[in-house]
Amino acid sequence: MDEGISRLIYSLPTLTKDDVDIHDFCPICFVDFKTILEDSPSDSDTSIDGSEGAASGLTKLSGCSHVFCRKEYASFSFPFL
Numbered sequence: 001m002d003e004g005i006s007r008l009i010y011s012l013p014t015l016t017k018d019d020v021d022i023h024d025f026c027p028i029c030f031v032d033f034k035t036i037l038e039d040s041p042s043d044s045d046t047s048i049d050g051s052e053g054a055a056s057g058l059t060k061l062s063g064c065s066h067v068f069c070r071k072e073y074a075s076f077s078f079p080f081l
């Protein structure tokens with residue numbers, strides 16, 4: 001992955017269930033936020049060794065406020081970034 005995009009991904013906020021409507025769902029993979037949050041390590045105060053831990057959970061674009069899972073960022077190339 002391009003280093004600039006990678007840095008951008010990890011600079012995005014990690015959202016918790018308090019930040020989103022858990023009944024809503026990711027517009028990319030259509031998994032509901034509740035499932036995504038349950039799948040991801042919510043307490044990220046444990047040691048994050050780089051990539052795997054950070055590329056999970058939910059994030060939000062600061063510009064348009066679209067919420068989706070962070071793994072989409074990690075697995076897709078976004079031409080508009």
Ligand SMILES: [Zn+2]
Pocket residue numbers: 026027028029030031068069072
């Ligand atoms: Zn998704």
